[in-house]
Amino acid sequence: MIEIKNIKKRFGEQEVLKGISAVFEDGKCNLVIGKSGSGKTVTIKCMVGLFEPDSGTIVYDGRDSTKMSFNERKAIRREIGMLFQGTALFDSMTVEENVRFPLDMFTNKNAEEKMDRVNFCLRRVNMENTNKKYPGELSGGMKKRVGIARAIVMNPKYLFCDEPNSGLDPKTALVIDHLIQEITQEFNITTIVNTHDMNSVMGIGDKVIFLHNGLKYWEGTNKEILKITEGELFDFIFASEFLKDLRAHAKY
Amino acid sequence: MIKIFEAIGKFLLLMWNAASKPEKASMYWKETFRQCHDIGIGSLAIIAIVATFVGAVSAVQFAYQLRTISLVPMWWIGSIVRKGMILELAPTISALLLAGKVGSNISSELGTMRISEQIDAYEIMGVNTPAYLIGPKLLAGIIMVPMLVIIAVFLGILGGWWAGIMGNYYTTTEYFRGVTDNFIARDVNIMLVKSVLFGFLISSISCFKGFMVEGGAIEIGKASTQAVVFSSIAIVIVNFVVAFLML
Numbered sequence: 001m002i003e004i005k006n007i008k009k010r011f012g013e014q015e016v017l018k019g020i021s022a023v024f025e026d027g028k029c030n031l032v033i034g035k036s037g038s039g040k041t042v043t044i045k046c047m048v049g050l051f052e053p054d055s056g057t058i059v060y061d062g063r064d065s066t067k068m069s070f071n072e073r074k075a076i077r078r079e080i081g082m083l084f085q086g087t088a089l090f091d092s093m094t095v096e097e098n099v100r101f102p103l104d105m106f107t108n109k110n111a112e113e114k115m116d117r118v119n120f121c122l123r124r125v126n127m128e129n130t131n132k133k134y135p136g137e138l139s140g141g142m143k144k145r146v147g148i149a150r151a152i153v154m155n156p157k158y159l160f161c162d163e164p165n166s167g168l169d170p171k172t173a174l175v176i177d178h179l180i181q182e183i184t185q186e187f188n189i190t191t192i193v194n195t196h197d198m199n200s201v202m203g204i205g206d207k208v209i210f211l212h213n214g215l216k217y218w219e220g221t222n223k224e225i226l227k228i229t230e231g232e233l234f235d236f237i238f239a240s241e242f243l244k245d246l247r248a249h250a251k252y
Numbered sequence: 253m254i255k256i257f258e259a260i261g262k263f264l265l266l267m268w269n270a271a272s273k274p275e276k277a278s279m280y281w282k283e284t285f286r287q288c289h290d291i292g293i294g295s296l297a298i299i300a301i302v303a304t305f306v307g308a309v310s311a312v313q314f315a316y317q318l319r320t321i322s323l324v325p326m327w328w329i330g331s332i333v334r335k336g337m338i339l340e341l342a343p344t345i346s347a348l349l350l351a352g353k354v355g356s357n358i359s360s361e362l363g364t365m366r367i368s369e370q371i372d373a374y375e376i377m378g379v380n381t382p383a384y385l386i387g388p389k390l391l392a393g394i395i396m397v398p399m400l401v402i403i404a405v406f407l408g409i410l411g412g413w414w415a416g417i418m419g420n421y422y423t424t425t426e427y428f429r430g431v432t433d434n435f436i437a438r439d440v441n442i443m444l445v446k447s448v449l450f451g452f453l454i455s456s457i458s459c460f461k462g463f464m465v466e467g468g469a470i471e472i473g474k475a476s477t478q479a480v481v482f483s484s485i486a487i488v489i490v491n492f493v494v495a496f497l498m499l
Binding site (some may be wrong): 048049050074075077078080082084086087088089090091101105106129154187 | 275276
């Protein structure tokens with residue numbers, strides 16, 4: 001479980017996060033949604049340690065980030081897996097080398113053990129037989145799956161996914177969503193997904209947090225979100241007239 | 253002015269972090285060998301071609317001038333080419349070439365990694381990115397540039413011999429008499445000092461410009477250009493300082 005308490009972050013004159021608090025639970029897909037510029041990515045980057053919040057605390061299973069030494073923070077990072085928006089696969093490495101890299105760098109496993117783990121992770125994301133391919137030879141959906149394999153190879157406690165469906169067709173996006181959900185439940189990971197895709201929200205949103213202008217505006221489940229009838233969240237969900245019409249004709 | 257001091261401060265901090273203790277030495281060595289291959293083997297052909305012709309043209313030009321002064325023996329050309337290649341031409345021309353080839357390559361590689369979040373991915377894994385991504389490049393630059401310069405010296409001298417034989421200015425015996433005449437080992441020391449410094453300048457400036465990229469493709473292009481320009485300027489300044497202090 002990760003708890004963030006009153007996180008604030010400013011870039012120059014612009015205050016991007018104005019005091020966000022939330023709890024992200026184990027074994028669940030916690031979705032952070034919001035318009036572009038609402039502070040989703042900055043929240044996630046603060047949580048993974050890429051940005052230092054100006055104030056507030058992040059508590060990883062009872063371990064307070066503000067009271068941690070440098071080495072303890074580094075150790076926390078080894079418990080984090082992250083799927084990037086653009087996958088961030090290492091261009092100069094093959095699929096196998098990409099997934100194996102954290103094992104090479106941080107473990108003392110022998111070559112056979114590493115290969116077993118790499119092959120297990122690639123099988124888990126249905127990417128077996130691609131070991132020797134380079135990221136440039138893969139489609140967008142395949143890259144995302146390799147990104148997930150790399151993110152879970154170290155058995156992370158926390159999985160962060162930044163816009164996992166961006167650039168994917170709706171069908172492939174569903175595949176990626178379900179993969180994230182299955183892995184979250186199978187390994188009891190605390191998963192935080194940053195998205196503005198309503199299909200993802202409805203499909204895997206065990207818990208949904210809506211950010212607006214750097215503040216937490218709403219919190220609930222994917223079942224509750226459709227009961228919203230007005231306000232910023234309503235505008236976000238039913239952004240187009242088509243969806244508003246669809247909602248008007250649907251029975252909820 | 254403040255921006256210049258800020259940039260120098262960031263540069264020094266990055267270099268300090270790049271020199272910090274690696275997480276796993278074997279991974280760093282592997283990356284260092286990869287960089288040595290990219291910088292050394294990858295640049296060998298262009299260095300060989302340029303050095304050979306620089307040596308050749310030096311010999312031709314000195315022969316042209318010495319022929320008008322009949323008191324100076326032609327075998328001196330061997331000595332002049334050797335000294336010129338060791339002290340100035342091989343280190344400086346090789347370094348300027350490498351600033352263009354290796355410098356732009358390093359800065360665009362790191363810049364692309366920064367923009368495509370690959371550096372963030374390393375950091376989230378817990379990798380010390382300056383040490384892993386910059387350290388091996390610095391080490392490879394410091395090791396490989398002097399090696400390339402040594403090769404350039406030999407090829408430049410051979411280029412001078414080849415041009416002289418082709419132009420019938422001197423015999424092989426005469427030329428190598430000049431090459432071996434009054435050889436001063438200190439010249440080689442100066443060449444090595446220059447090459448090590450040039451290797452550090454090319455790799456460190458290029459890494460700094462690439463690692464600090466913010467924005468998109470245009471910024472990567474700018475960083476790459478700046479890496480080449482700043483490295484080249486640093487090379488000619490340091491070249492003068494070393495020559496002034498050591499000669």
